[in-house]
Amino acid sequence: MADTTLETPAVIPHRRKIRWGTVGDHAVLILGSLLMILPPLLALTTASHDAVTIHREGLQLTLGDDLGKNFHAAMFEKGGFTQTVDGMLMLMNSFILGVGFAVGKIVISMMAAYAIVYFRLRFATLAFWIIFTTLLLPLEVRILPSYEAIQKLGLTNTYTGLIVPLIASATGTFFFRQFFMSVPEELAEAARIDGAGPWKFFVDILVPLSQTMIAAIFIIMFVFGWNQYLWPTLITTDESFFTLVRGIKQIVLSYTDSQIPEHGQALALAIVAMIPPVVIVVFFQNWFVKGLTESDK
Amino acid sequence: MAQVSLEGIRKVYPNGYNAVETTSFNIRDGEFVVLVGPSGCGKSTLLRMIAGLEDITEGVLKIGDRVVNDVDPADRDIAMVFQNYALYPHMTVRKNIGYGLKNRGIPASEIDAKVQDAAKMLNLTEYLDRKPAQLSGGQRQRVAMGRAVVRDPALFLFDEPLSNLDAKLRNQMRIEIKALQRRLGTTAVYVTHDQVEAMTMADRIIVLNAGRIEQIGTPSEIYHNPASTFVASFMGAPPMNLIDAQVDQGQVRINGYNRVMPAPAAHSGPVTMGIRPEDVTLNADGDIRFHVDILEELGAHRLLHGAIADQPFTVMVNKDHAADIGETGISLKPDALRLFDMETGQKL
Numbered sequence: 001m002a003d004t005t006l007e008t009p010a011v012i013p014h015r016r017k018i019r020w021g022t023v024g025d026h027a028v029l030i031l032g033s034l035l036m037i038l039p040p041l042l043a044l045t046t047a048s049h050d051a052v053t054i055h056r057e058g059l060q061l062t063l064g065d066d067l068g069k070n071f072h073a074a075m076f077e078k079g080g081f082t083q084t085v086d087g088m089l090m091l092m093n094s095f096i097l098g099v100g101f102a103v104g105k106i107v108i109s110m111m112a113a114y115a116i117v118y119f120r121l122r123f124a125t126l127a128f129w130i131i132f133t134t135l136l137l138p139l140e141v142r143i144l145p146s147y148e149a150i151q152k153l154g155l156t157n158t159y160t161g162l163i164v165p166l167i168a169s170a171t172g173t174f175f176f177r178q179f180f181m182s183v184p185e186e187l188a189e190a191a192r193i194d195g196a197g198p199w200k201f202f203v204d205i206l207v208p209l210s211q212t213m214i215a216a217i218f219i220i221m222f223v224f225g226w227n228q229y230l231w232p233t234l235i236t237t238d239e240s241f242f243t244l245v246r247g248i249k250q251i252v253l254s255y256t257d258s259q260i261p262e263h264g265q266a267l268a269l270a271i272v273a274m275i276p277p278v279v280i281v282v283f284f285q286n287w288f289v290k291g292l293t294e295s296d297k
Numbered sequence: 298m299a300q301v302s303l304e305g306i307r308k309v310y311p312n313g314y315n316a317v318e319t320t321s322f323n324i325r326d327g328e329f330v331v332l333v334g335p336s337g338c339g340k341s342t343l344l345r346m347i348a349g350l351e352d353i354t355e356g357v358l359k360i361g362d363r364v365v366n367d368v369d370p371a372d373r374d375i376a377m378v379f380q381n382y383a384l385y386p387h388m389t390v391r392k393n394i395g396y397g398l399k400n401r402g403i404p405a406s407e408i409d410a411k412v413q414d415a416a417k418m419l420n421l422t423e424y425l426d427r428k429p430a431q432l433s434g435g436q437r438q439r440v441a442m443g444r445a446v447v448r449d450p451a452l453f454l455f456d457e458p459l460s461n462l463d464a465k466l467r468n469q470m471r472i473e474i475k476a477l478q479r480r481l482g483t484t485a486v487y488v489t490h491d492q493v494e495a496m497t498m499a500d501r502i503i504v505l506n507a508g509r510i511e512q513i514g515t516p517s518e519i520y521h522n523p524a525s526t527f528v529a530s531f532m533g534a535p536p537m538n539l540i541d542a543q544v545d546q547g548q549v550r551i552n553g554y555n556r557v558m559p560a561p562a563a564h565s566g567p568v569t570m571g572i573r574p575e576d577v578t579l580n581a582d583g584d585i586r587f588h589v590d591i592l593e594e595l596g597a598h599r600l601l602h603g604a605i606a607d608q609p610f611t612v613m614v615n616k617d618h619a620a621d622i623g624e625t626g627i628s629l630k631p632d633a634l635r636l637f638d639m640e641t642g643q644k645l
């Protein structure tokens with residue numbers, strides 16, 4: 001027994017120390033998430049109550065019984081001043097605006113960047129910086145002349161009028177320019193020798209190479225277009241062009257003396273309006289990150 | 298297949314930089330010509346003018362019998378292999394090789410057959426459905442070759458196609474490219490700054506220096522009869538020894554020695570004398586004293602670096618030849634002496 005030449009098992013200290021750093025990190029993250037998730041959650045719970053309750057008691061923290069009813073009314077009941085628009089139509093309009101806006105921006109800015117990077121234009125750099133300075137002139141600044149122009153062209157109450165004035169994009173041009181400049185020059189030269197003209201090179205080589213970039217910009221721009229409020233408000237007076245974002249306002253506004261606003265429906269619509277951008281970002285976030293961080297040349 | 302002729306070609310870049318001075322030469326049908334020179338001497342510029350990727354400032358360029366100065370690269374009947382291969386990253390090997398044919402409106406079945414042929418020739422058959430990112434450097438290089446070969450052009454242009462490969466692969470590809478060019482009989486212009494590539498691959502070498510042609514000749518001519526001290530020191534590893542000497546009455550004398558040797562050229566006065574390190578033998582009794590500082594083992598050979606009469610000098614001896622640091626005598630092979638003008642560096 002005294003023969004303990006055998007190695008005594010090393011005493012492994014019981015080490016489950018709490019790493020306070022990690023705990024702190026998580027606390028901050030959890031707090032942040034709560035902060036972000038609370039408003040939509042509140043919207044959801046409140047949307048499950050009837051208009052009277054909400055009007056009287058304000059935001060609700062508990063689930064009521066009217067959730068289905070409010071959503072149904074918001075989406076399928078004809079409403080508005082003309083009693084012809086329902087939530088589905090507005091949803092469609094929002095999609096048209098979001099997609100049109102994003103696609104338009106991508107097409108325009110890709111072509112602008114292509115011209116700036118690949119063609120020996122005399123004033124390519126100058127042109128780029130001029131485009132870039134338009135970042136200082138967002139729509140809000142030039143809204144009156146823009147409105148005037150669209151109105152003169154007779155494009156009020158059209159999808160064209162809704163989308164086209166918004167699609168010039170300095171940001172998009174900038175990102176595509178940076179990307180194109182990182183594509184090796186020899187690729188364009190090889191394509192030239194291979195008999196690909198400027199258009200073929202663009203379509204066969206540059207566009208496929210820009211895939212992830214396009215996806216990333218599409219996501220940003222779609223969400224941005226989806227959330228447009230000011231410009232649609234100005235340019236479309238016809239209710240059949242209303243987007244979700246505007247529709248919410250419209251419900252709250254239908255305020256005659258005897259009626260209390262349908263806050264429940266408005267919140268239901270707000271939640272519907274939130275879903276597509278969230279879904280797109282969640283599903284495409286890999287592409288998104290890839291597009292902005294790496295480029296597989 | 299075609300011959301190429303450059304008549305008074307010159308290149309001035311838009312910023313005013315004179316990249317290629319007025320240059321004329323002919324490349325024969327089926328010939329493998331290597332453009333070699335130090336970095337920035339205008340090799341790529343010259344090649345890119347032939348390809349049509351750079352405008353020709355002045356002069357006439359003919360491929361075959363056609364003046365191509367204003368012909369688009371696609372219509373010059375050329376194919377080019379780039380240093381970074383410039384493969385289309387999103388296309389499979391098959392599409393990469395076939396892209397040039399597709400753009401020329403060749404029917405899909407024919408493209409497929411040609412791509413198969415090219416792939417077979419380059420041992421790429423099993424990689425046809427891979428993307429470039431899934432290939433090794435050597436395989437990518439082959440794909441770039443395939444893209445050139447498949448179109449069966451009149452002229453191949455190579456811009457340092459092997460410089461991204463490791464030494465072993467480089468040696469192997471060097472032989473393969475040369476063999477392929479031989480087999481196809483296509484005229485080729487090959488740019489490199491590696492003088493070993495130039496020596497081993499070329500039918501004729503064009504040595505460029507600062508936008509000017511220093512010498513045009515076969516590898517043997519360039520090696521044995523360099524036209525200038527620039528060529529002498531650029532071609533060959535180790536380079537030719539260049540030391541100060543005097544010529545008097547048909548005899549050369551290295552400065553600081555009395556020993557005279559018959560001069561290979563009529564001249565008198567100070568000259569630069571050149572001799573290849575392998576044309577020097579160690580000779581304990583030799584009256585030219587060589588002080589060895591460094592011994593470099595190359596396996597088959599040994600390099601002895603040192604000085605004679607305080608001028609740097611290198612001797613190459615066979616591996617079984619004993620050699621040691623310190624002073625020894627040497628003798629120079631008389632018919633290997635070359636003389637150059639002290640001032641201009643031109644061969645006398």
Ligand SMILES: Nc1ncnc2c1ncn2[C@@H]1O[C@H](COP(=O)(O)OP(=O)(O)OP(=O)(O)O)[C@@H](O)[C@H]1O
Binds near residue numbers: 310312334337
């Ligand atoms: N677009 C350009 N504008 C102005 N100067 C240029 C341009 N392209 C190249 N040069 C200059 O022309 C000279 C020759 O360039 P080139 O690319 O032909 O050299 P090179 O011999 O191929 O060198 P390397 O072995 O490094 O590739 C260089 O001094 C370079 O700085």
Ligand SMILES: [Mg+2]
Binds near residue numbers: 340341342456
């Ligand atoms: Mg070069």
